[in-house]
Amino acid sequence: MAAAPNPILLLLAAIATITTVSSAASSAHPSYDSLATSCPTFADADLVPIRREEYDGRRILDITHVYHEDMPAFESDDGIGQFLWLRESMKNGSFANISEMKFLTHTGTHVDAPGHFYQHYFEAGFDVDTLDLVILNGPALVVDVPRDKNITAEVMESLHIPRGVRRVLFRTLNTDRKLMWKKEFDSTYVGFMTDGAQWLVDNTDIKLVGLDYLSVATYDDLKPAHLVFLKSKDIILVEALKLDNVEVGIYSLHCLPLRLLSAEGSPIRCILIN
Ligand SMILES: *[C@@H]1O[C@H](CO)[C@@H](O)[C@H](O)[C@H]1NC(C)=O
Ligand SMILES: *[C@@H]1O[C@H](CO)[C@@H](O)[C@H](O)[C@H]1NC(C)=O
Ligand SMILES: *[C@@H]1O[C@H](CO)[C@@H](O)[C@H](O)[C@H]1NC(C)=O
Numbered sequence: 001m002a003a004a005p006n007p008i009l010l011l012l013a014a015i016a017t018i019t020t021v022s023s024a025a026s027s028a029h030p031s032y033d034s035l036a037t038s039c040p041t042f043a044d045a046d047l048v049p050i051r052r053e054e055y056d057g058r059r060i061l062d063i064t065h066v067y068h069e070d071m072p073a074f075e076s077d078d079g080i081g082q083f084l085w086l087r088e089s090m091k092n093g094s095f096a097n098i099s100e101m102k103f104l105t106h107t108g109t110h111v112d113a114p115g116h117f118y119q120h121y122f123e124a125g126f127d128v129d130t131l132d133l134v135i136l137n138g139p140a141l142v143v144d145v146p147r148d149k150n151i152t153a154e155v156m157e158s159l160h161i162p163r164g165v166r167r168v169l170f171r172t173l174n175t176d177r178k179l180m181w182k183k184e185f186d187s188t189y190v191g192f193m194t195d196g197a198q199w200l201v202d203n204t205d206i207k208l209v210g211l212d213y214l215s216v217a218t219y220d221d222l223k224p225a226h227l228v229f230l231k232s233k234d235i236i237l238v239e240a241l242k243l244d245n246v247e248v249g250i251y252s253l254h255c256l257p258l259r260l261l262s263a264e265g266s267p268i269r270c271i272l273i274n
Contacts, residue, residue: 030181030244032066053245061251061272063169063242064109070183071108074214079183080107105265106214111136111257112237115264117226126233128266129259135207135236140167140253140272142246147173150218151192153199161204167253169210171243179213180240191218197228201235208253210238210270238268246272 032051054061065071070079083103088094105128106112113131115122141161149155151170161168172190179186191211192200200206209216209229216237217225229235238255251272258266 030178032068053242059274061246061274063246063270063272064268065180065240065242067103067108067267072180072183072185072214073104073107075185075187077184080104083107105260105263105267106239107267109238109240109242109268109270110265111255111268112216112226112230112239113264113266114230114233117223117230121230121233122264125262127260127262127264128257129261129263131236131257133256135166136238136253136255136257136268138167138253140169140208140210140251141165142169142171142243142248142251142272144171144248145190147176150190151196153193153195156196156199156203161206163205166205167208167210168206169212169238169241169243169246169253170216171212171246171248174211174213175243178244180242185214187219189213189215189219192216192221192225192229193218194221194224194228197221197225201228201232207234208236208238208255210241212241212243214240238270241270 051066052062067080067083069081069083073080080103084099084101086097087100088096088098090097106116111128111131113121113128114126115124118126143159143161145151145155145159151172174180174189177186179189191213192209194217197217200209215222215226216229216239217223226237229237251274253270253272255268255270257268260266
């Protein structure tokens, strides 16, 4: 009696192949340390807050960027700028500190809904609140892509992502170049070319595409590549992920957007669990 092939082993074997495509040396993790020093005068050392990128050893990895004024914004040299204000302040006698914020829904680590590039989906109400939490949460593959190309059909094919894999986070040259840690927008970021997006749609079961800069599509193919991904309404795009210090491999991905009615984008908190 022939034993049925174990699907997990098959997947692991396939991933072992993928990880050899490129081995991005993960250099020191960039840090937000300079952001955390705004209240230096506490006498009590216990009152210094801890800002974490990982929890419980490396069991939980936070792959969301911190929102701060100098984080890059699409086509801006000045970062996102001030987005948070104290509306009520205890220093001024208010009963609590209460802040207000304002920024584009496509700021920082965020998700795109089908209405982002399709007017009829927008009008029909395919907003971020309609995105499927089953797709946004589950097993995911982190892969390195070749550093000398954008993500074309040829590159997609070379990654050998097995059928059945539904969530893939693509780590690119953007992470090596630390583009999300630079205030100035850089239009030379790596992303999907239209043919790469089409290849993914036609030849894989991927329903969640994550990438490490503000858009999954290259600057040159911004609109056509988004149109390919969002056409079926079944593919969720997660952009500006923080993949520094993440090893390639399989994780449990957990992403939760805000329930913004009629919004075609939303900030999203994403973590990987080992
Ligand atoms: C607190 O009061 C000062 C002085 O009137 C004012 O400049 C500042 O904007 C106030 N801040 C808030 C958050 O209300
Ligand atoms: C409230 O906000 C003020 C700034 O106006 C800050 O100095 C103070 O630490 C805050 N208090 C609390 C309890 O967070
Ligand atoms: C990717 O495409 C952009 C234009 O959209 C280009 O500036 C960049 O050099 C390309 N990157 C690579 C690695 O080919």
